[in-house]
Amino acid sequence: MNWFPFNSKVVILCDGSFPNHAVPLSVLTNAHEIICCDGAADKLIEFGMEPTFIVGDIDSVSEETKKNYAERIVLNTDQETNDQTKAVEFVLSRGAKEVIILGATGKREDHTIGNISLLLNYAEKLNVISISNSGIFRPVLYSQSLPSFKRQQVSIFSLGIPAAITSKNLKYPLKNTTLSSWWMGTLNECMGDSFSLEFATGKLIVFQKFDQ
Structure with missing residues (x-):
């Protein structure tokens, strides 16, 4: 898949919908390190793999997993942030430069929106994408x-200050268009093997759907 952003071997597995599409499954099974957010550890073990760490x-972790993987647990009880962010902070502390997040969507819609929006915060510190069972969410901070x-x-x-965007190679072109509402930039289509986004201010999240 030559359009794939990067192939990080460090994966954060959140406790949303477990990967079932071929792309996130491939990322998961080829990972060198899997940092599980809380109860995601039980799902990973049931799948037949083991967490590198549980953060x-x-x-939400079963007593059996707590016992069997006690030395891999990184307890973080901070209530001012969520488990996905705790996992990102942990991989940053270990020197990671890029990470792929799986399982961040698919359950409660408020959790899904929160997890996706946080990509913009993480992108200021490392290369990051979030992969669902339908596509890839990518933070874009510059043209x-x-x-x-x-x-x-x-x-x-x-997100944040609305960006005036000019696009190239999209079916429905943007011409210095300000996306003042979330729906306004949805359901577009690429016309070739790439597309470009130009904007002077603002922060974007781009979703790219799998081909099937």
């Missing part, structure tokens, strides 16, 4: 060209 307040493929479905979300 969080550990209130750039993004690899894609013809007819790939693309959605663009502007």
Whole structure:
């Protein structure tokens, strides 16, 4: 998949919907380190793999997993942040430069929105993407060209200060368009093997759907 952003071997597995699409499953099974957010550890073990570390307040982890993997637990009871952020802070403390997040979506919608929006915070510190069972969420902090493929479905979300965006190679072009509402940049389509987004201010999250 030549449009894939990068192939980090450090994976954070959140306690949302477990990967079932071929892409996130491949990322998971080829990971060198899997940092599980709390109860995701039980799901990973049931899948047949083992967590490298388990991070969080550990209130959703089974007693058996707590016992069997006690030396891999990183307890963090901070209530001012969520388990995904705790896991990101942990991998940063270990010197990671890039990370792929799996399982951040698919359960409570408020958790999903929160997890996706946090990508913009993480992107200031390391290369990061979040992969669901339908596509990839990528934080975009500056103008750039993004690899894609013809007819790939693309959605663009502007968070914080609305960005005036000009696009190239999208079916529905943006011409200094301000995305003042989240729906406005959704359901676009790439016309080739890449598309570009130009903007002077603001922060974007781009969703790129898998081909099937």
